[in-house]
Amino acid sequence: MRNFSGKLIIAYILIILVAVIAVAGVMRYWYGNTFDLHKLRLREIVSNKKVNLQVIFLSHIEKHRETSNEAFHSAVLDMQNGFASTIGGDFSSTFALIVKDGTTFYSVYKNIDGQSFLLKEPIGDVPEGKPVSLAYEGERGVTVKDNIYGEKLLVAYDFVDLGDRRVVLTASVPYVEVIRPRSAAIISGLLICVVMFVGGGLMFYLTTRKNISDLRIAHSELEAFGHIMNSAKELISYVGLDHRYYAVNDAYESVFEVPKESIVGVHMRDFHGSLRYDGYLKVCLDKCVAGEDIRSQNWYELSEGRRRYLDINFTPHYSKGEIAGFVITANDITELENAKQEILETSRDLEKLTLELEEKVKEETTKRIQHEQLFFEQKKFADMGQMINAIAHQWRQPLNALGLYIQYIIDCANDEYTTPELLEGFKNDSMNLVQHLSKTIDDFRAFFEPGKAQSEFEVVNAVTETVSLVDAQLHNNFIEYEINCTCDHKDFAACNGSVPLTCSYPMTQVSGYPSEFKQVLMNIIQNAKDALIHRCSGRKLFIGITGGECEVMVDVTDNGGGIPKSVLGKVFDPYFTTKEEGKGTGIGLYMSKLIIEDHMKGALAAYNTPDGAGFKIILKRVPAKG
Numbered sequence: 293m294r295n296f297s298g299k300l301i302i303a304y305i306l307i308i309l310v311a312v313i314a315v316a317g318v319m320r321y322w323y324g325n326t327f328d329l330h331k332l333r334l335r336e337i338v339s340n341k342k343v344n345l346q347v348i349f350l351s352h353i354e355k356h357r358e359t360s361n362e363a364f365h366s367a368v369l370d371m372q373n374g375f376a377s378t379i380g381g382d383f384s385s386t387f388a389l390i391v392k393d394g395t396t397f398y399s400v401y402k403n404i405d406g407q408s409f410l411l412k413e414p415i416g417d418v419p420e421g422k423p424v425s426l427a428y429e430g431e432r433g434v435t436v437k438d439n440i441y442g443e444k445l446l447v448a449y450d451f452v453d454l455g456d457r458r459v460v461l462t463a464s465v466p467y468v469e470v471i472r473p474r475s476a477a478i479i480s481g482l483l484i485c486v487v488m489f490v491g492g493g494l495m496f497y498l499t500t501r502k503n504i505s506d507l508r509i510a511h512s513e514l515e516a517f518g519h520i521m522n523s524a525k526e527l528i529s530y531v532g533l534d535h536r537y538y539a540v541n542d543a544y545e546s547v548f549e550v551p552k553e554s555i556v557g558v559h560m561r562d563f564h565g566s567l568r569y570d571g572y573l574k575v576c577l578d579k580c581v582a583g584e585d586i587r588s589q590n591w592y593e594l595s596e597g598r599r600r601y602l603d604i605n606f607t608p609h610y611s612k613g614e615i616a617g618f619v620i621t622a623n624d625i626t627e628l629e630n631a632k633q634e635i636l637e638t639s640r641d642l643e644k645l646t647l648e649l650e651e652k653v654k655e656e657t658t659k660r661i662q663h664e665q666l667f668f669e670q671k672k673f674a675d676m677g678q679m680i681n682a683i684a685h686q687w688r689q690p691l692n693a694l695g696l697y698i699q700y701i702i703d704c705a706n707d708e709y710t711t712p713e714l715l716e717g718f719k720n721d722s723m724n725l726v727q728h729l730s731k732t733i734d735d736f737r738a739f740f741e742p743g744k745a746q747s748e749f750e751v752v753n754a755v756t757e758t759v760s761l762v763d764a765q766l767h768n769n770f771i772e773y774e775i776n777c778t779c780d781h782k783d784f785a786a787c788n789g790s791v792p793l794t795c796s797y798p799m800t801q802v803s804g805y806p807s808e809f810k811q812v813l814m815n816i817i818q819n820a821k822d823a824l825i826h827r828c829s830g831r832k833l834f835i836g837i838t839g840g841e842c843e844v845m846v847d848v849t850d851n852g853g854g855i856p857k858s859v860l861g862k863v864f865d866p867y868f869t870t871k872e873e874g875k876g877t878g879i880g881l882y883m884s885k886l887i888i889e890d891h892m893k894g895a896l897a898a899y900n901t902p903d904g905a906g907f908k909i910i911l912k913r914v915p916a917k918g
Contacts, residue, residue, distance in 0.1 A: 423437070423447045423448075423449035423462050424449065426449055427450055427460040427462065428451060428458055428460050430451060431449070431451075432449065432450045432451070433449060434447065434448045434449075435449070445464040446464060447464040448462065448463050449461070449462045450462075521541040522541050522542040523542075524543065525543060525623075526543060526622060526624075527540075527541065527543045527547060527620075527621065527622035528540070528543070528619075529541070529544065529619075529620045529621075530609070530619055530620075531560065531577070531617060531618045532617045532618075533615070533617060535559055535561070535573075535574070535577060536558065537555050537556050537557065537558055537560070537563070538556065538557075539556065540552045540555050547594070547600060547624060548594065549594070560573050560574075572590065576588065576604075576606045577606065577618060579606075580606045580607070580608045580615075580618050581608070583608060583615075584608075585605070585606065585607050585608075586606040587603070588604055589601065589603050589625070589629075590602060590604065599626070600624055600626045601624070601625055601626045601628075601629040602623065602624060603622065603623040604620065604621070604622045605621045605622070606619075606620055607621075663866070698722075746803055746804055746805060747803070747804075747805075747806065748803050748914055749801070749802065749806045750801050751800040751801075751802055751809075751837060751839075751844050751911070752777050752837050754809055754810055754813070755813060755837060755846065757810065758810045758813045758814050758817070759773065759835070762814070762818070762821070765821065766821065769821060770831055771821060771824050771831040772787070772831065772833070773787070773832070773833040773834070773835065774786070774832075774835070775787075775835045775837070776834070776835070776836045776837065777800070777837040777839070778836070778839070779799035779800070779840075780799070780839075781799065798916035799839030799844075799913070800839040800844045801844075801914050802844050802892075802912065802913060803892075803912075804894075804911065805891060808891060809887070809888075809892070811887070812884040812887050812888060812896070812909070813848070813909075815880040815884050816848045816907045817833070817848065818880075819881070820833050820848060820850040820852060820905070821833070823850060823852030823853060823904065824850055824851070824852045826852065826853070827851070827852055827853070831852075833848070833849075833850050834849045834850070835847070835848050836849075839913065840913065842912065842913055843910055843911065843912060843913055844910075844912075844913045845908060845909065845911075846908070846909040846911075847906055847908050848907045849904060849905070849906035849907075850904040850905060851901075851904040852904045852905065853903075853904055853905075854900040854901065854904050854905045855870065855898065855905045856870070860898060860900065863881050863898050864881050864882055864884075864896075864898070865882065866879055867879065868882075881898075884896060888911075892911060893912065894910050894912065895908075895909070896908070896909055896910075
């Protein structure tokens, strides 16, 4: 910026010099063109400086030296014509040629305000000190004198020797005519100089102010850019086409632990070594020369065994459409690379662990499947025992009745009162009993037959069918039961199977496996029956069905005393039972929860009531079709 300001000062001085030269030229032009013939000193005019008057006069005088006065007058006339043509016809001054003949002066020629006269008249004695006397005495010069009107005249005087006589030449112009143009030229020149000085100064000020302002802005921006570069954590450098560093930021010092001043000007081969330069850096820079942007990541071996992993970008720098150098930026991602390597190692460890866990899961899954299969087998045996027990209860009364019928018919075989009608009634009653026994077998077989696919069914129907299978057991154990169904449309109940549950509002329809649902319900009823047996009297079982907009809930409660709080959260664990040893397997409720929650995507929970225990089944309701 200082160099630029110095140049501006030099330019301003040159402007002033040009202004002075221009003023001098103007003055010279004015002075030369106006003063040459009219405003220069008349001494120069008459002394052969500007108007070669002497030569003109002498040439004519010499030519007519021996002639008469008329010839002399003619020569003078020719001379004045030549003089007039030289100085111009508008020469408004007085010019005279005076010849001294003895002691008398004669004015032989006079030009007054452009009018020329040839005279030869004596003008008398001329006092000493007058221009004519001075010229005749052999002097030349310019002087100022007053005319008869008191006006100042600028008078020039000169002489010419003609052998036996001396001719005096005088000329005069008004003094003001000479001074005024000269003063005007000087004043004009000074005004021009002042105007050019002020204009040049103003231009210099405005230009300098703008340039200095621009330079300050540029300098501020450059300093800001330098601060930004040096505050950046990335390594930033500029490398010339000769592969030397021309600029680096402060990050180089922190990474390479050398002053950045010692890097600037150093060739990349000398700084990084021939191996890295020839094998990597030069290859990247050659690709940049072709106009490519190069990005790569490499480990850098630094001093004292330090290693840094750098993400490097090589970008060509263009100036006037041609590559002038390269901008190289590098980001130190050592920590990121180390973390990446740790993640890779951890991933490999996790992959290995995952494989081990998969094997372990497969092994445990196989064991679980085997256990579940064992549970199912055990459940089958338990269910089989319950089925046989239920069949026994269901068949006991019909078989007793059939036995009584057989004994009765045997006793009446030889009785005279035995009629064909009596035998027909006996046959019908016996067949009804046999059909009832057959239907019981079919009901139990359908109950325990596993469903192969999901289907939609009414929960209220599944409940009544399940309870009908254990109706005899409940009666034989003096257990009263009630089934209650509630929905937005209707409420009704059935006690001890007295009223069949039928409803025209299918609000309890769900999707799942009907047989599995019946097994769950059967298992809960059997557990309630086992708990109620220990009660002396007032044994009651309640089954409530609620059909909502989105869910169907089934609550089975009893007044058998409930489940101890300490084991309430464990009743669904496998092999856990609250019954006496040999009377419970501990897999019934576990399998029930598995069926409701895994197979039918519902929920099964146990809770206590003020008088006993309760189990709640929640299933998603399916709107009935049509």
